[in-house]
Amino acid sequence: xxxxxxxxxxxxxxxxxxxxxxxxxxxxxxxxxxxxxxxxxxxxxxxxxxxxxxxxxxxxxxxxxxxxxxxxxxxxxxxxxxxxxxxxxxxxxxxxxxxxxxxxxxxxxxxxxxxxxxxxxxxxxxxxxxxxxxxxxxxxxxxxxxxxxxxxxxxxxxxxxxxxxxxxxxxxxxxxxxxxxxxxxxxxxxxxxxxxxxxxxxxxxxxxxxxxxxxxxxxxxxxxxxxxxxxxxxxxxxxxxxxxxxxxxxxxxxxxxxxxxxxxxxxxxxxxxxxxxxxxxxxxxxxxxxxxxxxxxxxxxxxxxxxxxxxxxxxxxxxxxxxxxxxxxxxxxxxxxxxxxxxxxxxxxxxxxxxxxxxxxxx
Amino acid sequence: xxxxxxxxxxxxxxxxxxxxxxxxxxxxxxxxxxxxxxxxxxxxxxxxxxxxxxxxxxxxxxxxxxxxxxxxxxxxxxxxxxxxxxxxxxxxxxxxxxxxxxxxxxxxxxxxxxxxxxxxxxxxxxxxxxxxxxxxxxxxxxxxxxxxxxxxxxxxxxxxxxxxxxxxxxxxxxxxxxxxxxxxxxxxxxxxxxxxxxxxxxxxxxxxxxxxxxxxxxxxxxxxxxxxxxxxxxxxxxxxxxxxxxxxxxxxxxxxxxxxxxxxxxxxxxxxxxxxxxxxxxxxxxxxxxxxxxxxxxxxxx
Numbered sequence: 033x034x035x036x037x038x039x040x041x042x043x044x045x046x047x048x049x050x051x052x053x054x055x056x057x058x059x060x061x062x063x064x065x066x067x068x069x070x071x072x073x074x075x076x077x078x079x080x081x082x083x084x085x086x087x088x089x090x091x092x093x094x095x096x097x098x099x100x101x102x103x104x105x106x107x108x109x110x111x112x113x114x115x116x117x118x119x120x121x122x123x124x125x126x127x128x129x130x131x132x133x134x135x136x137x138x139x140x141x142x143x144x145x146x147x148x149x150x151x152x153x154x155x156x157x158x159x160x161x162x163x164x165x166x167x168x169x170x171x172x173x174x175x176x177x178x179x180x181x182x183x184x185x186x187x188x189x190x191x192x193x194x195x196x197x198x199x200x201x202x203x204x205x206x207x208x209x210x211x212x213x214x215x216x217x218x219x220x221x222x223x224x225x226x227x228x229x230x231x232x233x234x235x236x237x238x239x240x241x242x243x244x245x246x247x248x249x250x251x252x253x254x255x256x257x258x259x260x261x262x263x264x265x266x267x268x269x270x271x272x273x274x275x276x277x278x279x280x281x282x283x284x285x286x287x288x289x290x291x292x293x294x295x296x297x298x299x300x301x302x303x304x305x306x307x308x309x310x311x312x313x314x315x316x317x318x319x320x321x322x323x324x325x326x327x328x329x330x331x332x333x334x335x336x337x338x339x340x341x342x343x344x345x346x347x348x349x350x351x352x353x354x355x356x357x358x359x360x361x362x363x364x365x366x367x368x369x370x371x372x373x374x375x376x377x378x379x380x381x382x383x384x385x386x387x388x389x390x391x392x393x394x395x
Numbered sequence: 396x397x398x399x400x401x402x403x404x405x406x407x408x409x410x411x412x413x414x415x416x417x418x419x420x421x422x423x424x425x426x427x428x429x430x431x432x433x434x435x436x437x438x439x440x441x442x443x444x445x446x447x448x449x450x451x452x453x454x455x456x457x458x459x460x461x462x463x464x465x466x467x468x469x470x471x472x473x474x475x476x477x478x479x480x481x482x483x484x485x486x487x488x489x490x491x492x493x494x495x496x497x498x499x500x501x502x503x504x505x506x507x508x509x510x511x512x513x514x515x516x517x518x519x520x521x522x523x524x525x526x527x528x529x530x531x532x533x534x535x536x537x538x539x540x541x542x543x544x545x546x547x548x549x550x551x552x553x554x555x556x557x558x559x560x561x562x563x564x565x566x567x568x569x570x571x572x573x574x575x576x577x578x579x580x581x582x583x584x585x586x587x588x589x590x591x592x593x594x595x596x597x598x599x600x601x602x603x604x605x606x607x608x609x610x611x612x613x614x615x616x617x618x619x620x621x622x623x624x625x626x627x628x629x630x631x632x633x634x635x636x637x638x639x640x641x642x643x644x645x646x647x648x649x650x651x652x653x654x655x656x657x658x659x660x661x662x663x664x665x666x667x668x669x670x671x672x673x674x675x676x677x678x679x680x681x682x683x684x685x686x687x688x689x690x691x692x693x694x695x696x697x
Contacts, residue, residue, distance in 0.1 A: 082597075082601055083600075083601075084597050084600070084601075103600075104597075104600040104601060105600045105601075105602075105603050105604055105605050106603075107601075108603075109601060110601070111597070111598070111601040113594050113597065113598065115591055115594055117591070117594040117595065117597070117598040118598075119595065119598070119599075119612075119613055119616075119617070120590070120617055121616040121617050130599070130602050130604070130612070131602030131603055131604075134602055134603040134604045134608055135603055175598075178598075178602070179601075182602060182603065
């Protein structure tokens with residue numbers, strides 16, 4: 033039995049469909065991150081789970097109990113918000129105490145629990161501070177302590193890191209994961225930051241237009257995207273016009289590339305082949321493969337991103353090359369590009385006439 | 396501020412030079428003259444405004460607090476025979492005490508009713524129908540636009556049908572609530588917009604608090620400044636209102652003051668001066684007290 037279940041949840045705001053029949057089951061103790069562009073419905077999903085929004089249809093249940101019609105304050109959810117949601121008039125300790133107090137717990141138990149929670153987020157010595165005396169990262173840790181203090185059934189994190197600067201974001205991300213595994217709490221995290229989603233979660237749910245496009249492990253989502261949308265949204269992709277040749281082969285400007293993703297396509301179809309930058313291999317000179325000219329080299333530490341303009345298709349592709357190898361490449365140099373199609377994704381190309389957005393010239 | 400005014404002054408003179416003398420160089424450079432000009436103008440305006448406000452008050456003070464016949468009020472008598480006897484005599488009047496009592500009751504009643512109605516409304520608008528905010532704001536400024544005399548005409552129409560209501564002194568409260576609307580709604584609205592009400596409400600409800608607890612523990616403490624200022628502004632409106640009380644024949648403090656003024660010119664003027672000083676002091680205290688409160692500060696981000 034899953035800890036948190038969405039059952040074909042649909043939610044609209046006027047003409048806008050935020051959730052289009054969302055089905056999702058979070059297993060006990062699991063951390064699932066919902067990833068998607070803004071407006072894909074991920075935050076709505078979280079707010080429906082918290083009870084802040086009411087689903088138009090469908091149901092939400094926690095540990096098998098239907099909570100669809102339960103008001104927010106009667107649900108047992110811990111929520112951390114994107115913006116700092118601490119009560120500015122209360123100290124850190126009283127903020128953590130807030131939920132315990134509304135539950136009418138005896139004060140001795142409350143004090144003990146507040147101390148425990150602040151210890152868990154390593155802020156025991158700041159109990160008497162006010163929120164405005166804390167840094168952003170500290171405020172979010174207090175918010176986490178406050179959410180966990182009530183021993184919720186599910187922890188809901190609504191972009192908890194997006195208002196923080198890069199360094200704090202990274203350390204707090206690991207901190208959240210550490211606390212989540214220590215407490216063993218079922219967690220749903222919403223984020224638009226793919227690095228965050230892939231780095232922290234047991235499973236990643238990629239959402240688009242109110243639907244779950246793919247729900248799988250971070251590695252699976254990256255290496256075996258279920259759709260062109262997922263492929264493009266997670267990581268970066270090169271897009272090469274191609275034609276399906278056979279069961280698992282496509283033709284890119286005369287080069288045959290073996291790719292299992294062509295199996296579902298009808299031979300002869302025009303497609304876009306989506307290939308990860310690390311699946312392109314560059315060789316100096318004129319070896320077999322697609323010919324092109326290096327246009328740029330961007331050093332990124334371990335890898336270097338090399339931009340290559342292909343002769344035949346006149347498209348720009350990016351290749352990730354190990355920096356030790358890339359040292360030999362300079363802009364203007366002729367290279368041949370070889371494509372490993374094992375992880376590539378086929379997308380049926382739109383009809384050529386729709387490719388251009390300019391109106392047809394008047395006759 | 397000073398910088399802005401200076402530069403505006405400087406531009407003005409530069410244009411003047413361009414018009415009259417073209418590009419010919421002049422002995423006192425345009426910049427230095429502009430600078431001096433730019434300083435003189437704001438200072439002059441300040442002094443003029445200051446005199447405009449203080450002279451009548453000084454005149455009031457001399458008329459009401461000096462026991463010198465008006466014909467002799469000149470420079471030579473500036474420091475003679477100052478006394479508060481006019482005001483203390485007014486304090487002794489039964490009408491003064493009754494008026495003060497009634498006006499105080501009305502002020503408290505109006506503040507309570509105003510906050511009771513407007514705080515939930517402002518929050519509800521903010522949380523549920525933010526699009527209606529502009530409309531509500533427009534509604535609340537209507538008492539500004541519609542002259543009180545129109546309200547009074549309205550009262551005349553309903554008077555024969557609602558004597559049981561209008562006979563009570565407390566019947567002024569609903570009218571005062573309406574008159575205070577332009578001030579109170581804005582004060583509350585500004586306070587609500589200064590904090591992230593939506594997130595605070597969500598956080599509170601997510602932690603198991605119902606609406607009452609949310610209001611009591613999460614919202615009202617953080618809106619304290621706004622609530623206090625709107626209460627003060629409401630009280631100020633009530634303590635100064637004359638027209639409606641006159642029409643409904645209520646013996647409020649402003650009524651007494653007008654009546655006393657016609658009977659005892661000096662003491663009446665003294666009371667008026669005292670009212671101005673008291674209100675100003677109250678507003679000054681309010682401004683200082685609310686500025687020091689830490690809660691209304693925006694929540695720091697980093």
